[in-house]
Amino acid sequence: MPTLQESVADLNARILQGDILGAFEDYYADDVVMIDQGMPPREGKDVNRAYEEAFVNGLTEFRGAEVKAVGIDEEAGKALVEWFFDFTHADYGSQTYDQVAVQTWKDGKIVEERFYKIA
Secondary structure: OOOHHHHHHHHHHHHHOOOHHHHHHHHEEEEEEEEEOOOOOEEOHHHHHHHHHHHHHHEEEEEEEEEEEEEEEOOOOEEEEEEEEEEEEOOOEEEEEEEEEEEEEEOOEEEEEEEEEEO
């Protein structure tokens, strides 16, 4: 099994290459819980897949993304990824922001992911 650092690096690379949905299928657990700051949790892979598909399908312009920093705690199964995003979405309009994703991994899959936007 790859190390957590290797898995996070592959996940991030695939997202940057535009393989968001494929990466989701490979790296997220069936019982994953995803939580956007200030919003109720989305529980289960099916619910989160539908959310990710709606996001990807709603993109009207993608100007860029960048991984700015990564922190890994192999022993605790935790990863923190600081992202920069710049895009236009049919539902959200023009968006440019930094975000930190806090991931909890178990058996090579993300079981929880929390997102925090940085103002």
